[in-house]
Each structure stands twice: as C-alpha cells, then as structure tokens.
Amino acid sequence: MNNLAVQQIMIGSVCKDEKTTLSTLKRIKQVGYDGIELNLFMIENTPFIVRMLTKMAGMPVGKGANICWPDMLKESGLKATSLHADLGSLENRIEEVITKARELDTDKIVITGMYRFDYSNYDNVKDLVKRLDKVGARLRESNLQLLYHNHNVEFLKIDNKYTAYEMILNDTNPDLVKIEFDSYWPAEAGVDVVPLMEQLGERLVLYHINDRGTRLKKAPITPILKSDSIELGYGNMPLKRILGLDCIKNVDAIILESHRNWVNNNPIESLEKSIAFLQENYSNEH
Numbered sequence: 076m077n078n079l080a081v082q083q084i085m086i087g088s089v090c091k092d093e094k095t096t097l098s099t100l101k102r103i104k105q106v107g108y109d110g111i112e113l114n115l116f117m118i119e120n121t122p123f124i125v126r127m128l129t130k131m132a133g134m135p136v137g138k139g140a141n142i143c144w145p146d147m148l149k150e151s152g153l154k155a156t157s158l159h160a161d162l163g164s165l166e167n168r169i170e171e172v173i174t175k176a177r178e179l180d181t182d183k184i185v186i187t188g189m190y191r192f193d194y195s196n197y198d199n200v201k202d203l204v205k206r207l208d209k210v211g212a213r214l215r216e217s218n219l220q221l222l223y224h225n226h227n228v229e230f231l232k233i234d235n236k237y238t239a240y241e242m243i244l245n246d247t248n249p250d251l252v253k254i255e256f257d258s259y260w261p262a263e264a265g266v267d268v269v270p271l272m273e274q275l276g277e278r279l280v281l282y283h284i285n286d287r288g289t290r291l292k293k294a295p296i297t298p299i300l301k302s303d304s305i306e307l308g309y310g311n312m313p314l315k316r317i318l319g320l321d322c323i324k325n326v327d328a329i330i331l332e333s334h335r336n337w338v339n340n341n342p343i344e345s346l347e348k349s350i351a352f353l354q355e356n357y358s359n360e361h
Contacts, residue, residue: 281326308349
C-alpha cells in the first residue's frame, strides 16, 4: 500500500503551538492522509539565516522546534513517512540525525539539495556523488535509507552535455542512494518528467506531487501569465498520467507539497482540495 502524506512545509504557518499543531494533524488525518514528512530544520532550533531564506521563499519554518513531534504523531494517528535533512548535518552529526529518525519511527532520511553549491561544475557534482554514497553507506549500517530530493537546480547542464541530475543518478550507488522525485521542479525547468520517472524505476521510493498553474484574481491584461504551485488538478501537470505509471505503484508514499499560492491563502483548504483529486484519480491499494 502506498501512503498519502503531506510535507511539513505546508503547515509551518499554522502550527503555532501544540494545540494548533495537534488539531491540524488530526484534520490532515481526517480528510484522508496517512502521514507527514518532517523537516529537520523545522523540528529543531535552526540558524536565523535558514529561517530567513525559507521565509523569503514563501515557506515559513514556524514554531515546530517547540513541539514534541513523536507525541503529536501518536495522538493524531499520522505516521512520519520520512525526515528531510541537509547533507552537512548528516556528515557532521549523523548519530543525532539517526536518533531523531528513530524517535519519529521512520527509516527514510532525505537530502533536499545543496545551498551555495554550483551544480554546473563537474568537480563539485563528482564530489557530491562521493559524499552521498558515503552517508548512504553509513545510514544503511543503521538500517536506514538515504534518499535524494531534487529541485530545479539539478537540471543545470554540465559542460553543455548532461545535467547534474543525470550525473547523480548514474554515478551514485543505487543501493545506497534512493530517490524522492519531485516532478514540479523539473517541469518548471522544461524537463519531460514522465520518461525521467520511468527511468527511475524501483529506485523511486517517495514521490513529491504538486501541480503547476495560474490562479487568476481578475481577467489577465497581457497574454503571458506566471505559473506557480497550485492544488492538484487545477494546473497543467500530467498528474493523471504520472499516477498511472508502474514506478508509482511501488513507491512507499506520495507526498503533497504545494509550497505556496494556496487557495484563499489557506494551506489546510488547499490540501483538502488536493486529497479530493488523489482520491478520485489514484488508488493506493497495490
């Protein structure tokens, strides 16, 4: 069975304390989701620069560091599908991150890309591949899986020959580095996501789902509109086709992450609209 989950970044703005967090998690469970994907930088105290950068990107951290997440999960009935972490934390304090994952009862740790990193540089990406394999080997010793989550930066070309993502896929050890694929970002970069997902095959363990479109507040003046994240089924991503792929049938979880531009600026209303699309177009009985 494939679980349906929500990325924690969606609810950072509404989880202000334990009471609001618990009611939010219970609502997520009530409308049909099975789990939540948590972020290390949102469940522990983080540097100001991290909070500032995520807020500028429209993804506020919130006050999750003050909340006992294992208790919240138990009371709400949701499961932690996975834990997002940065590579630096895994390299510098891996035992702490492993302990955190075990406290949350998840066996998946996901690296979410690199900051201040040139993905168009061959030597940089070659070094990243080695670092990923090394951390993946250490996590496997602890019966944990390492996954890599993409954005759009990985689709920069190296020497105008191939993308950084191709190099990561081809050069990392598939037994040590699994994939959490986010189809929104490569589509934004002009990539045909369906054949890429088919290429991932069984290496695809988690899937981040989002749609991409335009929310109009009034009739447009110009013939060019800006696209952004939007509720499932309200945009133009080939989501029905994606949900029918064989590789999707084998993933452990499909995780919703519409990171901003929510209907009525309300993430809970947004995730409710998206679960309706999933319930109509996807069966998690496989």
